[in-house]
Amino acid sequence: MVKREAQREQTASMEDYLEAVAMLRGKGKVVRVSQISRKLKVTMPSVTSALRKLSEQELVEHERYGHIKLTPEGDKVARDVLRRHKALTRFFAQALGINQETAEEDACKIEHVISPLSLERMIKFIEFIQACPLEEPNFPKRYKYYLEHGQLPKECLERSVRRGK
């Protein structure tokens, strides 16, 4: 069995910096310390300090006053954080009906601590309710009704009654 390169576990902070670089890079242009600083709401010295550490681990390339880019390894880590971020955001927004802003905020925190299993299940959950709407009005619709009115939609109540529950 091949021993896989031990991908060093990153702290929540370091994951945030890697993720920020990946996100900012997307928008054309060069990534700047000031942008990261604004995005993560930390001061520029904090960014410089973090980049130094990530450079030492060869996850980013960064030279004084120069460019900031992810190494292939750093890119791998950043992509994985982003994957978790997106899955969580989607789950909160689509499955739980949370507003986009709060969904993002929660995703930002939870992406650093959730287990691979739970994440996978959330992804599967979304896949499921999208692929299998169950009926019209479907599950998400009914759930939305329940959230908005504080009581079960009439179809559910009818069923309960019919089943003598």
Added chain:
Amino acid sequence: MVKREAQREQTASMEDYLEAVAMLRGKGKVVRVSQISRKLKVTMPSVTSALRKLSEQELVEHERYGHIKLTPEGDKVARDVLRRHKALTRFFAQALGINQETAEEDACKIEHVISPLSLERMIKFIEFIQACPLEEPNFPKRYKYYLEHGQLPKECLERSVRRGK
């Protein structure tokens, strides 16, 4: 409008200590530093140090070599952490079908960072699928089938076909 007592925000660590005291207290007996130490997997000096800080904030009562108990205020905080913990565990286990151990682990991390809104929605979600099984075989059953077999249960497929999807 009455200005509510600003309940000091606690760090994840301090919440863990308060939660641990509340949990251990449940099992009869006096709460001991060594128990907290074992439960949270930290050394005893770490516990002593944390208890000192929480004492200063009047969230616990603790005198050298003596008893450890929550003040009414500390109890309030601890109960809220426990509430989040339980809701999350339940959500992971019952809604997502995660095993109890992983559900607990994830709850332990996420309880410190989740927004009140998302938590509330998770609670509502569980209430909903419990109260409104939708049909036989109901939603959780179908979802379980999907997880186990990697494909939609036949009822869903039939529906999709019928709807020409």
Added chain:
DNA sequence: CCGAATTGTTAGACATGTCTAACAATTTTA
């Protein structure tokens, strides 16, 4: 009731990650 084991505390080192102040480099603009 006394010695051993356990429990708990203190002191202080250390890691992480933040900040402010001061200064340096770069970029913008008048």
Added chain:
DNA sequence: TAAAATTGTTAGACATGTCTAACAATTCGG
């Protein structure tokens, strides 16, 4: 192009929370 604004870095303080080593108090078993 020179001054001003912006951007970035360094140095060092600080907060949090962990640990080990050493010692002190308490509890337990014979």
